[in-house]
Amino acid sequence: MxxxxxxxxxxxxxxxxxxxxxxxxxxxxxxxxxxxxxxxxxxxxxxxxxxxxxxxxxxxxxxxxxxxxxxxxxxxxxxxxxxxxxxxxxxxxxxxxxxxxxxxxxxxxxxxxxxxxxxxxxxxxxxxxxxxxxxxxxxxxxxxxxxxxxxxxxxxxxxxxxxEGAPLAAYGDYLLLGSSTEERLLLNLGGIANFTYLPRTGPDATAAFSTDTGPGNTLLDAVVRQHFFHLAYDEDGLLAAAGAVHAGLLAELLAHPFFGAPLPRTTGPELFGTVYLQAAQAHTGTTQLSVEDLLATLVELSAAGVAQAARQALGEQPALAVYLSGGGAHNPALRAALQRHLPACCFATTADLGVLPDAKEAILFALLANEAVAGQPISIGTGRQCVPAVRxxxxxxxx
Ligand SMILES: Nc1ncnc2c1ncn2[C@@H]1O[C@H](COP(=O)(O)OP(=O)(O)OP(=O)(O)O)[C@@H](O)[C@H]1O
Ligand SMILES: CC(=O)N[C@H]1[C@@H]2OC[C@@H](O2)[C@@H](O)[C@@H]1O[C@H](C)C(=O)O
The missing domain is CATH 3.30.420.40 (ATPase, nucleotide binding domain)
Known part of the structure; x- marks a missing residue:
């Protein structure tokens, strides 16, 4: 002690x-x-x-x-x-x-x-x-x-x-990556995608918040593993880039009530797993879709989930700086889809803010431990979107 x-x-x-x-x-x-x-x-x-x-x-x-x-x-x-x-x-x-x-x-x-x-x-x-x-x-x-x-x-x-126990990213993102001159979205593309919104403010944390947006890579990885035993993921999004989005399947996947629920929302592979995907495929008669078309549709789903949450939080045409982190930041197909869905946003990675994109989440937990031991708890956000002031x-x- x-x-x-x-x-x-x-x-x-x-x-x-x-x-x-x-x-x-x-x-x-x-x-x-x-x-x-x-x-x-x-x-x-x-x-x-x-x-x-x-x-x-x-x-x-x-x-x-x-x-x-x-x-x-x-x-x-x-x-x-x-x-x-x-x-x-x-x-x-x-x-x-x-x-x-x-x-x-x-x-x-x-x-x-x-x-x-x-x-x-x-x-x-x-x-x-x-x-x-x-x-x-x-x-x-x-x-x-x-x-x-x-x-x-x-x-x-x-x-x-x-x-809800997640996302906790708002805390560390706010302490480390806020700016008084730029409005930012810190978008982590892990198995589940989530973002932190940081308004252009200094020490005022009331408008900052983070939310999960839906699947990031989790469904993409599951489909790749199912079709190719020796592969863990679609490297550089090459398979997805060779496919075409199936509009009917995408609409069915996006019809899940998660996508319209109030922010912030959290989720996991318990919901966004193969049962959800197979049900949507069965419902739209797309069980025979090629793996490329399926991956192209799932990339679109991840990007659409992010854009939907961003519009819900920030209005119809969000125009701010988006900094990517997480494994999905290495996927050009996903990055291209995001740019299409959020055309007024400017995309970069957290490397441009001095934080290694693959290390960001681990760093955030080091920051939380630092705050627990040496800091004064602060609350981030207000109302439902609040990360309360606790160690x-x-x-x-x-x-
Ligand atoms: N070069 C690449 N091309 C395409 N996808 C990639 C590449 N590199 C990593 N990925 C994706 O990133 C995933 C790993 O991401 P990450 O380590 O951020 O996930 P995680 O931390 O487990 O997720 P979460 O944040 O949901 O807990 C891989 O499974 C893969 O889908
Ligand atoms: C319950 C849980 O482990 N959630 C993770 C997961 O991975 C991404 C997304 O879902 C996010 O909500 C969270 O992690 C990050 C680090 C967070 O809490 O901010």
Whole structure:
């Protein structure tokens, strides 16, 4: 506890942010040097790696991932195993970077989301109105395994304080990437796509907010895996670019009530999975569509979801600077579709703001840990769109 109090007083902290998202591609490990806190935060990314998951790790996570019913024994074992596994991956990165664990002040571990259940999505009669979410990878195992104080499970406090547990990006985006001269949309194209809107203001956080917009890469990856066993995704969007959008299927997919629901909304592969896609294909007689046409339609869906949420928040013709991050930022087909759907916007990546696009989410959790230990909670946004003023993350000590 003394060590924590001392960390809070330090002018700067070295924090490793860890994120393993819905794509199950691997663990993002970002060693950040954070100076100060709040709006005065300055961040240096010292090292970054995505440690890819092997097929066996993916298989284990998929045993429970986004499934309504699973083996409770398997879930219990996976929680402990992932904690140990993530600790080993962190130690592996530190060895490679020649950084001793004792030189790192904190780990900020997001964990692996295995089920996200906002009230609008589960509608379980026993739990009306209850938002819930579950991230695995127990942080006591990580703290003991690495010897580093670990903060984890950031989403529960957000739910306890009235949110849906996601997206949390608004907090870090606001602290790190706001501008007094430019109105910005920070668009992360992960398995699920989400954006943070940052108005052209200084310290006023009331109009900032973030929301999920629908699928990013999750359906694209699922279709690719189904058709090509050896591929994880449509590299550079080449297959999608060779196909044509099927207007009927796209309209059916977009008819889901998620796309008209009030902002902010959160979602996951529990909704945007193969059941949703197969139902829409069956309904429109498109089960025999070529893989290229199917991918072209799904790229269009991801872009249309983003544009729909942007119009809902910002009016019919949003005209602002959009900064991309996440794996989908590497997909030219998706970028072209976004530009078509939001013609008045100017597109770049967060690299232009000094933040490595693939590292952004891991960095955000390092920032949340920094705020939990050294900051003063602030609220971002107002009303339903508010990220309440709370410290997020639970503390696991190594001893
Ligand atoms: N060169 C590329 N071409 C096309 N798609 C790519 C490329 N590189 C990465 N991707 C896509 O990005 C995905 C990984 O994205 P990312 O790591 O941002 O997801 P995530 O963090 O798991 O998602 P989430 O933010 O929803 O939790 C891959 O599965 C793939 O679909
Ligand atoms: C429940 C959960 O893990 N949600 C993730 C997921 O991945 C993208 C999108 O869905 C976003 O809502 C969130 O992650 C980011 C980091 C967030 O909370 O801002």
């Amino acid at each position: 003394q060590r924590l109090a001392q960390l809070a007083q330090q002018p700067s902290r070295r924090i490793i942010g860890l994120m393993s998202g819905t794509s199950l591609d691997g663990l993002d490990v970002a060693l950040c040097h954070l100076h100060g806190h709040g709006l005065a935060t300055r961040l240096e990314l010292e090292h970054f790696a995505t440690v890819p998951y092997d097929e066996e790790t993916r298989r284990r996570i998929r045993q429970v991932f986004a499934r309504e019913q699973v083996s409770l024994e398997y879930l219990t074992l996976l929680h402990a195993w992932l904690g140990r596994f993530h600790a080993e991956l962190v130690l592996g990165c530190l060895r490679e970077w020649q950084v001793a664990p004792a030189e790192v002040d904190l780990l900020a571990s997001h964990g692996q989301t295995v089920y996200h259940a906002p009230a609008h999505q589960h509608q379980h009669p026993d739990f009306p109105g209850l938002n819930a979410t579950l991230q695995l990878g127990d942080a006591d195992h990580m703290a003991v395994g690495t010897g580093i104080i670990t903060l984890s499970d950031f989403r529960q406090k957000h739910i306890a304080a009235g949110g 997020m993350g639970k503390i696991s000590l190594p001893d």
